[in-house]
Each structure stands twice: as structure tokens, then as C-alpha cells.
Amino acid sequence: MQIIGEKINGTRKRVAQAIADRDADFIKNLAAKQAEAGSTWLDVNAGTHPDREPDDLIWLIETIQPVVDIPLCLDSANPKALQIAIKAVEKTPMINSISGEPDRLENVLPLVAEHNCQVIALAMDDKKIPETGEQRIEIVRKVLAETRAAGVPDARVYCDPLAMTIATNPNSAVVAFQTMQAIKQEFPEVHLTVGLSNISFGLPARKYVNRTFLALAMQAGLDSAILDPLDRDMRAAILTAELVLGRDDYCLNFVRAARAGAFDEKV
Numbered sequence: 072m073q074i075i076g077e078k079i080n081g082t083r084k085r086v087a088q089a090i091a092d093r094d095a096d097f098i099k100n101l102a103a104k105q106a107e108a109g110s111t112w113l114d115v116n117a118g119t120h121p122d123r124e125p126d127d128l129i130w131l132i133e134t135i136q137p138v139v140d141i142p143l144c145l146d147s148a149n150p151k152a153l154q155i156a157i158k159a160v161e162k163t164p165m166i167n168s169i170s171g172e173p174d175r176l177e178n179v180l181p182l183v184a185e186h187n188c189q190v191i192a193l194a195m196d197d198k199k200i201p202e203t204g205e206q207r208i209e210i211v212r213k214v215l216a217e218t219r220a221a222g223v224p225d226a227r228v229y230c231d232p233l234a235m236t237i238a239t240n241p242n243s244a245v246v247a248f249q250t251m252q253a254i255k256q257e258f259p260e261v262h263l264t265v266g267l268s269n270i271s272f273g274l275p276a277r278k279y280v281n282r283t284f285l286a287l288a289m290q291a292g293l294d295s296a297i298l299d300p301l302d303r304d305m306r307a308a309i310l311t312a313e314l315v316l317g318r319d320d321y322c323l324n325f326v327r328a329a330r331a332g333a334f335d336e337k338v
């Protein structure tokens with residue numbers, strides 16, 4: 072399971088404040104802790120007004136890079152901000168995201184191709200999120216035709232089926248699972264990812280919802296996720312799901328984590 076650490080996101084109050092105050096220590100600490108916890112990428116989302124976003128993203132990138140040696144996942148809907156940010160990164164980043172939206176295909180996909188990035192492809196277009204799995208797969212087919220035409224191999228594409236909250240649609244997780252299974256079947260080289268915590272917005276006991284969704288999504292083929300890598304119980308759930316799904320040869324990771332105390336009661 073590849074983990075995209077979610078915590079450097081300007082839609083979070085504390086992070087928004089750190090960005091506004093240029094509080095580098097706070098951001099550096101958040102970056103270092105997520106890297107230590109085993110993240111493959113760190114999501115970086117300034118979450119600010121489009122006028123400020125490029126400056127804020129650059130500041131975040133330059134603040135984070137000296138303290139971690141993992142690549143970033145540049146999270147923005149704004150092609151201009153991504154164009155500028157991509158010049159500031161030291162390691163090839165993941166781009167979050169493209170979709171069936173013509174603006175993103177026109178202005179973001181060429182960057183992905185030129186810089187050999189991994190890219191998250193959302194199963195939506197023109198900001199509309201389709202209700203059914205079939206409609207989402209239709210969009211994924213269209214996006215993959217475009218990524219292939221741009222010379223981006225399927226293995227660099229991470230499809231996000233979009234996890235919407237179960238609070239307003241009881242079928243939303245099931246639709247996400249169906250979408251994942253269909254994508255995997257049709258495009259076996261493509262990776263799957265998801266913004267995990269969306270699934271539980273507005274519900275109580277969110278950690279339990281997130282964890283169970285994650286384990287079931289892994290059965291549907293999920294091999295990466297945007298989540299809080301500092302959530303110890305979530306890490307334990309991932310290790311256990313990998314073990315149970317036969318994705319942990321000789322139970323090596325599970326046993327190693329157990330020896331390191333990953334499943335011990337908190338003291």
C-alpha cells in the first residue's frame with residue numbers, strides 16, 4: 072500500500088494559519104512526521120485563493136523539501152499553480168489531479184507527460200461527480216485514452232473513483248468498490264487511490280468508518296490512498312488487510328511491525 076500523507080492541506084484550520092503566518096516550523100514538523108510514519112508521497116494543498124495559491128504552494132514546497140527525502144503530491148485544481156509548483160520541486164512529483172475536465176486535460180496533462188510524473192485521475196468531469204459506477208468508468212476510459220495519447224504509461228496513472236460520504240448516499244462506498252473493480256479489470260496496469268476520509272464526512276465514529284472502508288477497498292484493488300499516516304490504528308488496519316489479502320510475503324511486514332510494537336496497547 073502506497074500512502075499519500077494528507078496533513079499539509081490548507082483547508083485544515085491549523086495549516087491555513089501556518090500558511091498565513093509563514094510558520095515554517097509547524098509545516099516542517101508535519102512533513103517530517105508523515106515521512107517517518109512511512110508515507111510514499113506528501114500531499115501539498117495550499118487551499119488558498121487562486122491569486123495567492125502559487126506563492127503559497129512555492130513557500131510550502133521550499134519549506135518541506137529540506138526536511139524530507141520523499142516526493143511531493145501537488146494537490147491543486149489550478150493548472151497555473153501546478154505549472155509554477157512543478158518547477159520548484161526537486162524530486163519528480165505526483166500530480167493531483169486531472170479528470171475528464173477539458174481544462175485540466177489541456178493544461179495539466181502535458182506537464183505530467185513532460186516531467187514523467189505520476190498522476191491522479193479523478194472519475195469526474197466538469198466538476199460533476201457521476202452517481203453510478205458505469206458513468207465513472209466511462210469517464211476513466213476517456214481520460215486513459217488521453218493519457219495514452221500523451222505518452223503517459225497506465226502504470227503512472229492513479230485512478231480515484233471518488234469516495235463521497237455515506238452520510239448522504241448509503242451506496243456511495245459500494246459504487247466506489249464497483250468502480251475500482253471495473254477499472255482494475257479493464258486496465259490492469261492502472262493504480263487506484265482514494266481520498267479516504269471523504270467517505271465518513273458528517274458521520275460519528277469516523278475512524279471506524281474510514282478503517283473498514285479502507286480494508287474493503289483494498290479487497291476491491293485499492294493500492295494507494297490519501298490518508299493520515301500518523302493514525303496508528305489506520306496503519307495497523309493496513310498491515311492487517313495486506314496480510315489477510317495475501318499481499319505480505321511470508322507475513323514479513325506484519326511480523327516485523329508486531330515486533331516493533333505496532334499492535335501493542337497504547338500506554
Ligand code: THG
Pocket residue numbers: 077078080082083084085116146167168191231233234265266267268269297
Ligand atoms: N481525492 C484526491 N485528492 C484529494 C481528495 C480526494 N485531496 C484533498 C482531500 N480529498 C484529501 N485530503 C484531506 C486532507 C485532510 C483532511 C481530509 C482530507 C482532514 N479533514 C479534517 C476532517 O475531516 O475532520 C478537517 C479538520 C481540520 O483538521 O481542520 O484532516 O478525495 N485525489
